[in-house]
Amino acid sequence: MIDFALQKTLHTAEGEMPFDVSAHIRKGQFVSLYGVSGAGKTSVLRMLAGLMKPDHGYVRVDGQLWYNGVENYQLPIQQRSIGFVFQDYALFPNMNVQENIAFALRRNESREIVEELLELTGLKNLANRKIQTLSGGQQQRVALARAIAKKPVLLLLDEPLSAVDSGMRAQLQETLLQVHKRFRLTTILVSHNADEIIRLSDVVIYLEGGKFRQQTTPAAFFLSGRETSGITGKVVSTEADGSVLVQVEGGMLRLPSPGETLFVNDKVDVSCNVNTYHLKRL
Ligand SMILES: Nc1ncnc2c1ncn2[C@@H]1O[C@H](COP(=O)(O)OP(=O)(O)OP(=O)(O)O)[C@@H](O)[C@H]1O
Numbered sequence: 001m002i003d004f005a006l007q008k009t010l011h012t013a014e015g016e017m018p019f020d021v022s023a024h025i026r027k028g029q030f031v032s033l034y035g036v037s038g039a040g041k042t043s044v045l046r047m048l049a050g051l052m053k054p055d056h057g058y059v060r061v062d063g064q065l066w067y068n069g070v071e072n073y074q075l076p077i078q079q080r081s082i083g084f085v086f087q088d089y090a091l092f093p094n095m096n097v098q099e100n101i102a103f104a105l106r107r108n109e110s111r112e113i114v115e116e117l118l119e120l121t122g123l124k125n126l127a128n129r130k131i132q133t134l135s136g137g138q139q140q141r142v143a144l145a146r147a148i149a150k151k152p153v154l155l156l157l158d159e160p161l162s163a164v165d166s167g168m169r170a171q172l173q174e175t176l177l178q179v180h181k182r183f184r185l186t187t188i189l190v191s192h193n194a195d196e197i198i199r200l201s202d203v204v205i206y207l208e209g210g211k212f213r214q215q216t217t218p219a220a221f222f223l224s225g226r227e228t229s230g231i232t233g234k235v236v237s238t239e240a241d242g243s244v245l246v247q248v249e250g251g252m253l254r255l256p257s258p259g260e261t262l263f264v265n266d267k268v269d270v271s272c273n274v275n276t277y278h279l280k281r282l
Helices: 041-049 097-102 112-120 136-149 166-183 194-200 218-223
Strands: 002-012 015-025 030-034 056-061 064-068 082-085 154-158 186-190 203-208 211-216 232-238 244-248 251-255 267-273 276-281
Touching: 002 041, 015 203, 030 041, 030 194, 041 082, 041 154, 041 186, 082 136, 097 112, 097 136, 112 136, 112 166, 136 166, 166 194, 194 218, 194 251, 203 218, 211 218, 244 267
Parallel strands: 015 211, 030 186, 030 203, 082 154, 154 186
Antiparallel strands: 002 015, 002 056, 056 064, 203 211, 232 244, 232 267, 244 251, 267 276
16 A cells, blocks of 8 residues: 655746645555656655655555654665656666676666566566667566566556657556556556557546646546547457457547447547446447
8 A cells, every 4th residue: 555645846947836636546546647747746756755755745655654744754666665667768878688687686686577577577688788779669668677686565567658650669568557557556557548548447536737637537537528538449349248359549548338229440539427438339
């Protein structure tokens, strides 16, 4: 369980912005932070990581205090069990893929996890390649594998997929899903992409002006109560249990049986009321 309340005066181009957020995040949850540029999403990650000091509040992770504003106590960043992946991954150029992933491990720690991560992230055949010889998407996989290698209590992802093209983005989302399924790491992702958030997360937190305005399921947040969600896709297959596989921009959604009969290649609008999805042929 991750439990925090964070307050800080942020300095924006428009002047001071009081930042004041709090949340409880259950172990193993995948949470996305969504909001316009400057809302304070990255600040949440930086404060949880210990890279930015709040003015007040607390951060409690599995019962351990990482920050306590009352006593002005900050657990140093090296002592926080965190994996962090940014948009511009900082890998070691003089090391190969395998060495980059293993770097996070302690000297006497088993290397088994490195093998498993190479396999899981599709990097096995690139294990001995130097970092500069890899594509952006491949480097982002290495960054993800390295962040996960030490099995952190908290995985923080700051728009890790925004610098790659949509095909690579869909592949990386699939990798993230696999990794989350395998390790169930409590994960907080900053993303501007609705499809991506719907595909990956259990919970979305909407930020505006340094405050958490809404915390709900991605389906309820993005698709609820609207005649049309603006998210469209193409039916890829209809399954025996009545569910439908729909290709949307960011990847694939498996949705429950729609009211009307749909066929492969039908174009559909995806919307949702509370937690019930609706598919409408366009
Ligand atoms: N250390 C700091 N002290 C005070 N203000 C800061 C500090 N770091 C960032 N800010 C300000 O806080 C505001 C929110 O920044 P933040 O990067 O958290 O927003 P964001 O929602 O992640 O934006 P984007 O989507 O563009 O990355 C910005 O106006 C920024 O200038």
